[in-house]
Amino acid sequence: MTAHPPIRKIRKTGRMPQSLAPPPAALGSRRVVAPSVERIRASLRFDVGTREAVGKAAIDFCGGAVDGHPALDLRQPLEWVRLDGRDLTPDDLAHRDLGAGPEARMRVLDVPIEAGSRHLLEVGYRLETPDAEGAVPIGWSSDGVKFDLWMSDLEPGRYLEMWIPAPLVHDRFALHIDLAVEGTDRPHMLLANTAGVDAEPGRRAWSLLYPAHFTALSPMLVLAPADSIEMRRSAFGLPGRSRSLGMVIARHADVDADLSAAEADLQGWLAYLAARYQPWVHGDTFWAVIWGPARGMEYDGATTASVAALEHEVFHSWFGRGVKPARASDGWIDEAYTVWSTAAHRGDLSRFASEELSLDEPAVTLYAPHPWSRHTPRESYREGARLFAGIAHLLGGPDRLRAAMADWYRSNAGNLVTTDGLGAHLKLWSGADVGPLWARYVHGRE
Numbered sequence: 001m002t003a004h005p006p007i008r009k010i011r012k013t014g015r016m017p018q019s020l021a022p023p024p025a026a027l028g029s030r031r032v033v034a035p036s037v038e039r040i041r042a043s044l045r046f047d048v049g050t051r052e053a054v055g056k057a058a059i060d061f062c063g064g065a066v067d068g069h070p071a072l073d074l075r076q077p078l079e080w081v082r083l084d085g086r087d088l089t090p091d092d093l094a095h096r097d098l099g100a101g102p103e104a105r106m107r108v109l110d111v112p113i114e115a116g117s118r119h120l121l122e123v124g125y126r127l128e129t130p131d132a133e134g135a136v137p138i139g140w141s142s143d144g145v146k147f148d149l150w151m152s153d154l155e156p157g158r159y160l161e162m163w164i165p166a167p168l169v170h171d172r173f174a175l176h177i178d179l180a181v182e183g184t185d186r187p188h189m190l191l192a193n194t195a196g197v198d199a200e201p202g203r204r205a206w207s208l209l210y211p212a213h214f215t216a217l218s219p220m221l222v223l224a225p226a227d228s229i230e231m232r233r234s235a236f237g238l239p240g241r242s243r244s245l246g247m248v249i250a251r252h253a254d255v256d257a258d259l260s261a262a263e264a265d266l267q268g269w270l271a272y273l274a275a276r277y278q279p280w281v282h283g284d285t286f287w288a289v290i291w292g293p294a295r296g297m298e299y300d301g302a303t304t305a306s307v308a309a310l311e312h313e314v315f316h317s318w319f320g321r322g323v324k325p326a327r328a329s330d331g332w333i334d335e336a337y338t339v340w341s342t343a344a345h346r347g348d349l350s351r352f353a354s355e356e357l358s359l360d361e362p363a364v365t366l367y368a369p370h371p372w373s374r375h376t377p378r379e380s381y382r383e384g385a386r387l388f389a390g391i392a393h394l395l396g397g398p399d400r401l402r403a404a405m406a407d408w409y410r411s412n413a414g415n416l417v418t419t420d421g422l423g424a425h426l427k428l429w430s431g432a433d434v435g436p437l438w439a440r441y442v443h444g445r446e
């Protein structure tokens with residue numbers, strides 16, 4: 001790192017400190033802070049002729065709760081960097097391990113920023129396969145491109161920051177993307193979980209604005225040649241909503257799936273969950289893109305998933321993206337509760353299992369302790385569901401646990417949730433002492 005004088009020329013905003021942001025991390029003698037991102041304007045251009053893609057982004061942010069070097073992430077090779085109109089170099093925004101391991105590295109701005117002060121960071125980059133575990137390349141074909149944000153909770157760096165600079169998941173920001181497909185006449189189709197999409201008539205350029213309450217794990221975006229996608233639209237009644245909810249369901253042509261059957265299943269699950277847990281906190285449409293591989297990913301009111309994973313991913317529109325993890329380390333909750341509630345196929349437990357859990361089993365760490373950790377442990381599915389079966393038993397049965405979780409959901413719908421908050425809620429709601437189970441099977445304490 002090279003030294004720059006602290007930037008103090010721009011007035012403070014008086015914003016409240018971000019209680020959900022991780023505390024500052026020490027990097028040598030420097031203090032690294034989570035900034036507060038207000039708006040990201042990005043442009044992604046795909047040239048089908050040369051099979052090259054480029055990105056650029058402008059990030060309006062405020063300094064953190066204390067003075068320090070702000071950290072964001074982008075898993076693409078930077079070509080240029082500018083701060084408040086002044087040229088820096090890509091080395092001034094290099095990846096650093098902040099103590100949560102090299103996989104959870106963040107790009108740290110080599111310029112100290114005063115707490116709460118407003119700035120504009122601009123970057124330009126080549127768009128390649130993101131430098132993160134499990135990321136997939138851009139799908140070039142002779143006269144088209146297939147592109148999917150393809151996020152994952154399981155590996156650090158697998159949210160928006162794969163393609164567009166982004167903060168950690170506690171931070172909400174407005175996201176504007178201009179997207180263009182060049183070097184081909186073939187119309188393309190864009191599927192995204194926002195009503196704010198403007199399309200150019202030739203269907204090769206779009207301007208998208210996602211809701212400002214989104215975080216880095218919220219936006220779904222799928223792009224493919226229009227003639228390679230089958231799509232259905234419908235609308236249906238959802239308990240608790242005065243207006244009907246729209247549904248868009250699509251599949252890639254090479255995926256064998258019956259869209260009308262999947263649509264009926266999705267509508268049934270959505271209606272059931274809206275009745276059971278109440279408010280639908282997303283927009284006026286649910287989006288589903290069907291994939292072939294046995295995988296799925298949840299977004300805010302949306303999913304990209306195989307048919308087999310659809311029920312699990314729809315459940316996440318309540319737990320996971322209806323209430324969202326405040327930190328990546330809180331992400332175990334939604335996987336554990338979703339598996340407990342939906343899936344008999346992940347291990348030996350039945351749906352809504354209730355089974356005593358003694359304190360003799362091996363301790364499990366579902367909550368990664370480092371505040372800059374950025375992944376959901378794989379144990380969250382099986383061991384996490386086992387924990388919920390134990391809590392159901394402790395609370396007096398699965399109906400009691402579901403009622404407690406419904407109450408927790410309603411109190412937090414649309415907001416960020418924490419592991420501590422859920423532990424405190426379960427204790428208060430039931431009077432049962434979940435503390436020992438929590439300590440051993442969430443925090444891994446022997």
Ligand SMILES: [Zn+2]
Binds near residue numbers: 312316334335338
């Ligand atoms: Zn899941």
